[in-house]
Amino acid sequence: MEAILETKHLTHTYSAGTPFERSALLDVDFSAYKGEYLGIIGHTGSGKSTLIQHLNGLLKPTSGQVLFQGEDIWSDPKRTRLTRFQVGLVFQYPEYQLFEETVYKDIAFGPKNMGLDEGEIDRRVHEAAYFVGLRDDQLDKSPCALSGGQKRRVAIAGVIAMEPKVLILDEPTAGLDPVGVESILGNIRDYHRVHNATIILVSHSMEEVARTVDRLVVVNDGKIPFRGTPREVFRHGAELEAMGLGVPQMTRVFHRLRELGVDIDPSVYTIDQAREAILAKLGKGAV
């Protein structure tokens, strides 16, 4: 598969040369493939936020490289800026960055900075609003008049309107109710499908990533100890727990079954997989 975004030997040190010096990333080789839905998991302070801020050129590597479509994004300033439009980054609690008088203007901020013409901006704003489920009559409202969940949709639309090839979302569902979580994840899936974009979802909820992503990257202590399909990663249940990450409930049940001496596949992480594994174990095959 073709890598769209890579890091090579990426190291980042905060406050170098002061008593607060701290390495957030150490020699990290990361890659995201074209069109995949990638999950990044890691607990607070593991370096995952530092990693994603390198992916669109917000942070400059202390050493190492970040490659977008095979080119070093720091090779010249124009490329760095271009990368920021091509690699969209939605921060945690993005609703706090809204500033314009109307929802429409706020979503248009990114496309306007790209230097697009009015017609194109208008098309993108409406399309982005549609993706995140905002109604047309909400576009003329002040962002302050919206509810928390709706504000977040506006903020996500503001990034989607730039039509990035890679969309990175840092905990997009934090603090939302279950219905809100489902609907935002659904919006992201739609964008993924329609634009054939690469999605990178940062989360600490195992259940959430297990359900949505094709591939998982685990960040811990500034390094990437595991990567692969959710099945491959969840096989390391014990190590993940030691990192304070935990595994989906279903995986935990199956790990426990193995501990109890039942010879069963421990990489199961959804209810469907669990049913199949149990039926296979009982020798009945799929029903």
Added chain:
Amino acid sequence: MALKDITLGQYFPGNSLIHRLDPRTKLIAVALYIVALFLADFFLTYAIMFALLCLAIAVSRVPLRSILRGMKPIVFIAVFTALLNLFYTSEGPVLVQFWIITITLGGVFNAFFMVVRIMMLIAGTFLITYTTSPILLTDGLESLMGPLKKIRVPVHELSMMMSIALRFIPTLIEETDKIMSAQRARGADFESGNLIQRAKALIPLLVPLFISAFRRADELAVAMECRCYHGGQGRTRLRQLRYQGRDYLVLAFLLALTVLVGILGHMGL
């Protein structure tokens, strides 16, 4: 991001003698230090003050580099003052005379001592903020200003406001950093363009920052009221400030030094 490197008022945790001094001692000591600095007159007295400053920095174990970095913004003021002193003092033998400019030996000395004085003033006061946590510092101030309560100065309220302001500086810096990153991710450009363009570019940063500052203030007020905060009356403290032996020693030492510098300075040394 450069914002995180702002060191003004940044506390360096440590356990040196200076860290452990009572905050009131440190405040009084710095006041004495400033008085002495202004009493100093010539090489000997300035040398004594400089030795005192070096001793204090060495004892505090605050890296010299951090102190120097904090003094960077003052360089302009210091140079400006030096130039004024250089050109507008007419004492002693004339060294250079050119067009309307006259430089005298007295002017050179004045300029030099003024720069040294400003730098040492800043370095000395910085040392307090480097070695005292903001909370202790405001506690100390409140205690020192205690007598003003008699003439109805709301000392407690003022110091509470100060602690809260100090407490929220790092939070706001972090928030600024975050919002800046978020807007830069949408192509905002804070670094180029002329003055007006740059001022305009700040809108996407300032509006969310203000909104969040007000939101925080509101939440904090509610949280304080939930814990029955109602101002200073009858309020006791978790940490009681108490002078130790070392505090009296340091104060006596500084007082003696100030008197010494005052006498020597008066003699023009």
